[in-house]
Amino acid sequence: MKKTNLQICPICGKPETDLYLGGYLGKLYVCRKCGYIGALVMEIEVENRKTSQ
Numbered sequence: 001m002k003k004t005n006l007q008i009c010p011i012c013g014k015p016e017t018d019l020y021l022g023g024y025l026g027k028l029y030v031c032r033k034c035g036y037i038g039a040l041v042m043e044i045e046v047e048n049r050k051t052s053q
């Protein structure tokens, strides 16, 4: 089964992160849930299932 990486906010634990800024200086992510902005996100590997929710 195909697996995909999910990026989790380290503050609220939700997979609601977007890429905020990307460039040669590094990447910043923003969380749509809690407003966290930072370079650190947690990545987990999940099975790629098609669920509509």
Ligand SMILES: [Zn+2]
Pocket: 009, 010, 011, 012, 013, 014, 031, 032, 033, 034, 035, 036
């Ligand atoms: Zn968050």
